[in-house]
Amino acid sequence: MSRSERLFDLLQVLRRYRQPVSGQRLAEETGVSLRTLYRDIASLQAQGAHIEGEPGLGYVLKPGFLLPPMMFSEEEVEALVLGSRWVAKRGDSRLAIAAADALAKIASVLPPDMRESLDASPLLVGPRAPIAEGFDLALLRKAIRSERKLDISYVDNEGSESRRTVWPFALGFFEQVRVLVAWCELRQDFRHFRTDRIHGALVRDQRYPRRRQALIKNWRAAQQAAPG
Structure with a gap:
């Protein structure tokens, strides 16, 4: 294990504790000697980690320290x-x-x-067939982030077109299609809309009345309760 990985592991262990934890306990969990543990704590403190404590009293990592990308x-x-x-x-x-x-x-x-x-990473992603989109998906992502209502023109499996006002809260990326997940005011229920069948979309200034996190939670519960 490299030194950077060892320091990273120590930080991860410290994040699990809200109260001071002894140096011996930290050394055991990270698999190093107590002397090495003390050196590693000093190194992290020098890099800006707010680790408080001393030998015999224990150590605690104060909130707010951002792990350097390195x-x-x-x-x-x-x-x-x-x-x-x-x-x-x-x-x-x-x-x-x-x-x-x-x-x-x-x-x-x-x-x-x-x-x-x-x-030089050997992990590769294979090619895919092009996916046709009628508009820029950035529009949908903007509506989701800002929790705004969205007016769409949608064509279903039978080719019938309808106008919907929806509350968009998630966007799924699949191998062949992208799917907008939203609460549909027309159906008064959660609905999934293939983005290649959305022929027009307009983001309203009006926010929808529920928070996105609550919609996601209720949608997941509905998916789990659905038969099959």
């Missing part, structure tokens, strides 16, 4: 690379650009050896 483990770097590559292939064009930009920012602060691992 502390990512190798598997976490691989997860970030794979995730960004998936978004680049499966997300809309703006998300693809955002994923590439985010990965570049992370790479800029990684140590040279980890940056090389990031660039």
Whole structure:
């Protein structure tokens, strides 16, 4: 295990405790000697971690410390690379650009050896067939983030078109389709709308009356209760 990974593990252990925990306990959980543990705590404190305590009294990590990107483990770097590559292939064009930009920012602060691992990651995402969209999905994501009502023109399986006012709260990315998850005012229930069948969308200034988190929670409960 590299030193950066060891320091990362120590931080993760400290985050689990609300009250001071002894150095001996921390050493046992991280698999190092007590002397190494004290050195690692001093290193983290020098990097800005708000670790309070001393030998014999225990240590506690105060809230608010942000883990530097250079502390990512190798598997976490691989997860970030794979995730960004998936978004680049499966997300809309703006998300693809955002994923590439985010990965570049992370790479800029990684140590040279980890940056090389990031660039040469063997985890790949296969190609997919193009997905036709009638409009920019960024519009849907904006409506979801701002919790705004959305007017859409939707064509169902039989080819019938209807106008709906919906409360959008999630967007699913699948291999062949993207699906908007929303509360439908017309049906007074949760509905799933394939984005390739939405032929027009307008974000209203009006916020919907429930919070997005509550809608997601109720939708998940409804999915679990559904037969089959």
